[in-house]
Amino acid sequence: MRLVATGLLVAMAGLFLATRAFDHAHPAIGYVRAFAEAAMVGGLADWFAVTALFRHPLGLPIPHTAIIPRNKDRIASTLAQFLRDNFLTPAVVARRMQRVDMARAAGRWLADPGASRGRLRAGVGRLAADMLEALDQERLGGMAKRALADRLRALEIAPLLGRALATAMAENRHRPLLDGIVHWAARVLDANEHMIRTMVHERAGSVLRWTGLDETLANKIIAGLAKLLGDMAEDPNHPLRAKAEEGLAQLAHDLQHDPARRAQVEGFKNELLDNPALADWWLGVWESGRAALLRAARDPDRMLSGELGDALRQLGETLQSDARLADTINRFVRRAAVGAASDYGDGIVRLVSDTIRGWDAETVTGRLENAVGRDLQYIRINGTLVGGLVGVAIHAVDALL
Template identity: 40%
Template sequence: MAPTFADSNRATRLRRMKILAGGLLALMVVLFVTASLTQDRWPALAYVRAFAEAAMVGAVADWFAVVALFRRPFGLPIPHTAIIPRNKDRIGRALGEFVANHFLAPEVVAAKLDSLDAAGWLARWLNQGDNATRLARRLAGLAPALLESLDADTAGPLARAGLRQGLAAVPAAPLLARLVAALATSGHHQSLFDQLLDAAAGLLDGHGETIRERMAERSWKWLPRWVDRKLADKMVDGSRAALAEMHAPDHPWRLEAQVLVLEWCDRLTRDPDLVARGESLKAEMLNHPEMAAALDAAWIAARDRLRDALASDNAPLAAPIEQLLRKAGARLAGDEHLRAVLNRWLRRAVDRVAVPRRADIGDFIAGVVERWDGRTLTRRLELQVGPDLQYIRINGTVVGGLVGLAIHGISRLLG
């Protein structure tokens, strides 16, 4: 994995702290040598020599302790060194157990969730700056890849099942009644009625000869043929004229037909037999093989059109997502009851999903650590905690020197 900018900064800080700790050790060496060479002339330098001598011991001991965590000092096979790389798997298991038993313990999770207003934090975050805009762009950017990953064999049955369940949950007869009543009250049914009249007139014109033949078959045998044809023509012409007259908006038959339609709509919502017949017809349609093929085709066409549109530009999708996120943030910020409901839902979700599976989460953490390369793990841990560990070397140098100085002073007092 390529080093990041943060890793470069940590490496620079680690190198600086190593130079500081090593420089302090070198200073103690210089003080020790200088004091050893000049203490005969200046006896008081014996205290400096004692301080520097003990400081060197402390510095080297703590250097060894720090280095032994990550590698073998000087490459020597000293026991109990290179602790982290040699015990990587055991550390991973211990880390997984620690997280599972302490961070995901039921009482710990419950106490944390009780004090955490996750819904309030989400509301503040969505209403802050351009967070909603950036999140909407991220979500819109994921849409093409998500659609591309959904093939017909996987998503088709799911989409078909979802559509079928949705349609099955809607009562057919009342829905049809509302649709027809809406058309009737809005006047859109008038054009449909005119089209039906024109279709009926077309049928009369196209099947005039068939009507004449049927009348001839059912008339008296003693009537001449031309009389049968005359009667048939009169009936066809009369029917055509009646259909033409019904184009008038105030025609009685037209008004009566509208009343019958509204009464039929009312029966669709009240008559149990009609409701049952509607449900039976709906179930038959939903279970028909052609319906499954139609739903699959509709899903594939919708997916392809949406994918092509998003592949060129996801801005049209980002705008409504951003608007939805901003509305959600404003609603959450102003509705304390909704925030409480979401927080309770979050707690129940964590209690039902995360807490019962904390052992699995611990095993997952252990598995991730086990798969890490030993050198990579050692390097990353050293970058993270190495600078702070150099303070152990510095403190060991100072504390060791002070202890050596105290021992030297006590030994002088005791003679």
């Protein structure tokens, strides 16, 4: 564009010289000459104006030229303040984020199997795998184990267990547990009949053994226990079940309100946390989880083709269809963006200002000229043509007068 603008200026100069030789050949030649003369003036004036923005025209230190290099630091401060006042204020960010539907955009990305393919997913997978492999696994596992243990030690679990048990009993969700205990006891009885018979036989007197009454007594005991368990299984209001429920209700109350019971549970919890076997188990779980994460990171296609992929796609569909969930996520994203603008806006604009101040004058000039230089050359072209038209108008007025 610079060559076009300069070429047009040279063409006007050539046209001006050519028309001087034929100035009296025809009255119309005067209009052409006036156009070329005024076009040269307009083109030269706009060339001077455009050049003066970035450098000294013809290298001459004319006052008020090379404006951008001389005011580099002031431009940096003004640009930074412009960004701060018009883009990074919480009000502007909040207004902009009102129009951003981040939840449904994420939902579309998750729901479309093809949307998660490509270099982005592969790059994220490689980054995750490299990070997992670079970390000290023993130290990281130990840190995670200690963090979990500290959280569990600080958490008093007895009241939580008590409230959970009380809530389950209030909603009759404890009855399947009692049914399971009764059925388990019946299976234990069936599997250990011989043990009961042996115990009765060994403890019976010689008379009972000689008469065979020990066998009869063992049968009666087994039959009575079996009938008792059967009645408990069939009758939800059996007295023994009621006694068991009373015991569970008392346990729920003690877990919440009895200091001795709560201290007993806390002691058991701490003993369990101090058990080396639990630490070994946790490290094994951690290593298994890390290995699974590494496999998933190295092969994201396989990971997303299984249950995790189905879960992600279902999540994406939910984000698109559930308006309440989408609004909640969008509200969170909006608040996070506003908070980031409030907390880090000054740092961002300071980065812009310091970066521009750190450039030398030639760098600033070159980057700005590359950004707007094409339009500036159009200014030269327009100045040449408009100047020519003004020259024609002035010549016409002069001819008429």
